Amino acid sequence: MLRTTVTAVALFTGLLAVPPESPPPPPAPPAHPCAAAAQRCEGRIQVPLDWSDPGSERIEVAFAWVPRKGATSTVLANPGGPLPALPMLPTLERTVDRQNLLVVEPRGLGASSPLDCPGLDLGRPETITACAARLGPRSRFFTTDQAVADMDAVRRALGLSEVTFYGISYGTLFAQAYAARFPGSTAGVFLDSVVPVGRDGYAIEPVRARTDLLELTCRSSRDCAATWSALVRRLRDRPDPAISMPTLQGMLPRLYEPVFGRELNAAAAAYLRGDPLPLRRLAEAAAAAPVPPLRGPGFAGLLSYKCGDARFPFDRDAPAAERERQLERFYAKKRPMRPFTVAELGGSTGWADWCVHWPTPRDNPPVPPRADHPDVPTATVAGDYDTHRPDEVARYFPHGDLIRVAGGGHSTTLGTDCARRALRSFLARTGALPRSCDVSSYRALRSFPRTAEDLPDAGDLDRRVVAAFATAADALVRRDPGSGSYRRLTEEPGLRGGRLVFDDKAATIRLEEVRFVNDLTVSGQVVLNPDGTATARLTAGGAETVLSWPAFRPLDPVPVSGSFGGRPFTARIPV
Template sequence: MLRTTVTAAAVLAGLLAVPPPSSASSVPPPPPSASPAIPPSTHACAAATQRCEGRISVPLDWDDPGSERIDVAFAWVPRKGATSTVLANPGGPLPALPMLPMLERTVDRQNLLVVEPRGLGESSPLSCPDLDLNRPETIASCAGQVGARGRFFTTDQAVADMDAVRKALGVPEVTFYGISYGTVFAQAYAARFPESTAGVFLDSLVPVRKDGYAIEPIRSRTDLLGLTCRSSRDCEATWSALVRRLRDRPDAEISLKTLWSLLPRLSEPVFGRELNAAATAYLRGDPLLLRRLAAAAAKAPTQPLRGPQFAGMLAYKCGDAKFPFDRDAPAAERRRQLDRFYAVKRPLRPFTVAEAGGVTGWADWCVHWPTPRKNPPVPPRADHPDVPTATAAGDYDTHTPAEVARRFPHGSLLRVVGGGHSTTLSVPCAREALRAFLADPGEPPRSCDARTYRPIASFPRTAEDLPEAGGLDRRVVAAFATAADAVVRRNPGSGSYRPLKEEPGLRGGKLVFDDGAAVIRLEDVRFVNDVAVSGQISLGRDGTATARLTAGGAEVTLSWPAFRPLDPVPVSGSLGGQPFTARIPV
C-alpha cells in the first residue's frame, strides 16, 4: 500500500543552515599492541577530549573500492568517563550536523557520534540551484545534472560511510539512535553491521518492507481523528460528511485542500483539542470554529519546497523507497501507473488527490527521479541483530504504537500518549526514556504521557449552553471558557498558533498575544454570543494562568493550572470581590 507524505517541508524549518566546514588531519594508527577489540584509529579526532569535527574520504560505490572518492563529514563528542558511544541521526534526510547542539543536550552522558549523510550538508552535497518540487521539469533536470553518480547517494551506501567513521575513530561498537528518517539509517546499519551494533533506539519509525525498501507514510490520516473524538462516535464518518458538504456547497474560507492540510496538525494542542468538535459544529450550521482553525493554518509559516538542497533528499527518498510504479520504467509510464493506483485504491479517502492539491508527496516527485540501481536500505528479509531495541511511538505519529509493535515484536515499545513526531526531541518523558535505555537497556519504560489538553466535546453558542459547575455564576463559567480558549493558543506545542500575534475572538472581539510579557489581552472577546470578556491573562513559568477580567459587566479573577489534561479543571478566583473555588468541566 502506498504511503506518501504532504508535509516533508515541515521538518525543514531551522535545519537547512549548514555550519562552516571544519578540518582535521589524520594521525598514524596506534601500535599493534592496542587492544584487539578496538579498531585501530586512523583519524586525529580519535585522540580528542572535546568536540572534534572532521572528514574522511570514502568510495562513491562501496562495492567498487576504486570508484570516485567523496568526502564525508562528522562530529565526535567524547564524554569523560563514558563507556559507550551513541551514533545518532536526526532524520529528514537532512544535514545532521546543524542538529548537533540539540543531540548533545539529549544524549548527555555517552560519547556522541554524528555523521553527515553523503549528499547532504558538508558531505559532498548534491545541489541543483533551480530545483522546485512544485515543478516536475526541474526534478527531471536535476536528475540529469546529478547523473549516474546519484544512484549511490542512498542509505545502503551512507551507513557504510558511518561505519567507516566508527572504525577511523577506533570505536568498537555503537548504539544507533535514529529519529524519523534516521530510523531507516538505524535499521540499515544494524542489519548490515550487526557486529558493531550494541543497541538500537528508534524514535518515530519509518519501517521497511520485507524486500528491504522503506515505506513512505501518509501524514494526513482521518483514522487518527478517533484519538480526540468526544463529540461523535464515528469521526471518520463525520469527516466524510464534511468533505461531501464542501464539495456540494463550497466555502470560500475553507477549501478542500485547506481541510486536508488540517489533518497533519492533530498532534498540535489547538487542533487536537478542537478539530472534531469544529467539524461537527460546521455540519450543524456553526461554521466559525472550523473557519478559525483554517485561517490559523493558512497563516502558519511553511518551508518552501524549492532549493538546491532538495537534490540530496530526492536521492534518498526516491532511491530508498518503493512506490506504486516500476522503478525501471520511464517517467511517463511511472506517471500512468501512479495515476491508475490513485484511481483504484484512493489512498487519501475521503479526499481525492485533486482535492488534496494534486500532489501527495514523494511518490509524485519521485516519478521524475531515476532509480535504476537495486539498493534496498536493509538487505531483503534480513534479521535484526539480537541486541536491545526500543521504539518510541507517538499516538499521532505516522506509524502508531500498534503498528510499531507488530514490526518489532521482540523490542521494547514506548507509547508516547498524545505525542506526535520526533518525541525524544520535544517530550521530556520520552527524552528521559531514551536516556534510561542508553544507560541500561534492560527494561525501559513502556509509556509516557505527553498530553497537555483535553479535547472539547462541543462548542457552546450561549452562556446557557456552557456546562454546569456546581451552581457557579454563568458569567464566571463564560469568563473561564473564554480565557481557556485563549490560553490554549499559547500552548508550547501549538506550532501553528505561536507565530500569530493577534486573532479575532471566536464570535467577536480580538485576542492580542504578547509573548515577551507572557500575557494575552482580551478586547470584548465573545467565546459565547451573549457574554463579552475583556482584560488580561498572565502565564506563569510554572504553568499557572491568572486572569483579571470583566465578563458581562462583572469583575472576575481566575487562577488555574494551564497546559494540563484536566477535566474538570480546578479554578479559584473571585466574582465581584467574593472569592470562590470550583471545578469547571472542559
C-alpha cells in the first residue's frame, strides 16, 4: 500500500534486531573555519583511512557548506553515482533552496583523495585487475561505511547537531547507511530513486533485462513481453543489420523517454507483421545516442564503491576465476537477461561482470545488519520507469512513505516539478505530501498504420485530416522535453519518406514531403506555442490543412480543431 503522510516510522525493513554494541564516539574534531561562514564556504578536513583504526593513514575529504539566512535546518545531500558530488552543487543549491545545505565529496572521488588508475577500461577485465593491484589493500576502505563516517565528521566540524539526509540514486545508499550508523544526528531522510539494501546490509544490484517496463505502455497486445520474446526469436533466426541485440535491449531502459514509451511496443508488433520501419527508426536513434565512455582513471573510485558495497551472484571472498565460474552458473540457471542471452548482449551485463575482477576482502555492509534505525520522518519517491519501480520500492519499505511518479524515470527531484515540490514540502515539514504525481506527456500508440485507411476511425473526418494529424503528432513527440535521444537531433528522415527539420530556437518543425503512411505526403510546419498548444499548417494530399491541439498531454482521443480545404472542423482523434 502506498502512503505519503510524513510520520515517524521505522526507516528500513528486515534489518531490525538486537542493536550491536556501539563503539565510543570519536573525539569531536576542531571547529572548521566554515562553521562561522555567512555564505558558501568550501573546505577540507583530515580523516582516518580506516575509521576503526584512529591511527591509520590520514586522507583528505572536501566539502561545501551553504548557510541560508533564517534557515532552521540543514540538508546533507548526495546526488548519487557514486560520482564526484561537488560539481553538482549548483543544481543542489537550486533544488534545496531554503535550508542550509551541506555536500560532502565522497572519499576516493573528485576532490576527496581520489583513486586513479591510468589505462582503466571497464571493457577490458585485465585493466580492472591491474587497477586493483596498483591501489593495493587501502582501496578496500573507499566504501560507503567509511564515507558516511567522513560525512558525520564534517557535520561535527561545522557544529551541526543534526541533518536531514537527501539522497538521489546511489546517494540513497549513503542516506540509509548514515541514518543507521548515526541515528542521533539524523533528523529525517528523503530518498529519490532508491538503491535497496538486503537483509545482510549490502546494496542490491539488479541483473535483469527490464522487459517488465513494457507493461507500462502496453496497448498493442495483452502480453507485450510475449511480443518482445517473439521479436527476439525472429531477430535471432533472421538477424537484421539495422537492429543489433544490444541496441534492442538498450531501448528498454529508454522507455521513460516519450518517443520510446509511445512507440516501442507498437513498433515491435509492426516488425512481426512485416513492417520493420518503425523499429528500425527507433534503433537508429538509440544506437546513435551518445554513451559516456566506460574508461578513465577516475573509474577506480566508482569500482571501489560499486563492487565493495553490493552483493553479486558470486562469493565476495572467492578468487576471480572462481567468481567467474559462479557468475556463469548464475547466468545459465537464472537467465536474468531473458529473452536475450548474455552472449547476445556482448558477454556482459554490467557491474556483475566488472566486479568479478575487483577484490572485496573486507566485510563492510553499508548498513549494519543488526543496527537499530532512527524513528524519524522519511519519504521515498520512485518513478514508474526507475531502476526499481514503485511497487518494488514498496516491498523494500512497507512501513515507509512512498510517492509514485507516474511516467517518471530516475532522479525525479532534479527534473520533475511535482517531485521537487514534494521534497521541499518534506524539508519544510509543511503539509501532507502527495500520494503520487503524474508527469506523463503521451499515450502509447496502438499500432503503426501503413495506409490512411489503417488509421483509427475519427467519425466523419476526412482520412487525409486524420493522416495529417498523425504525421504532425509523430513529428512533435520528437521535441518532447523528455525525449533526450531526439532533442539532440536537428533533422530526421520521415518514417516512410521525406524529411523532418527541427528548429528548437524557433520552436518549429518543418515537414518536407513526409510520409507517415505510404499513401499520403505531408509538407508544411508545426509550431509549439508558449501556451502549450501545437499548431500546424500543412499540405496533405494536395489539400490545405490547419490543425491545433494540446501538446505533450496524455490524451486519447486528442481534441483537434482547424480547417481542411477552407472548412472549419473540431474533432476528437484517437491515438
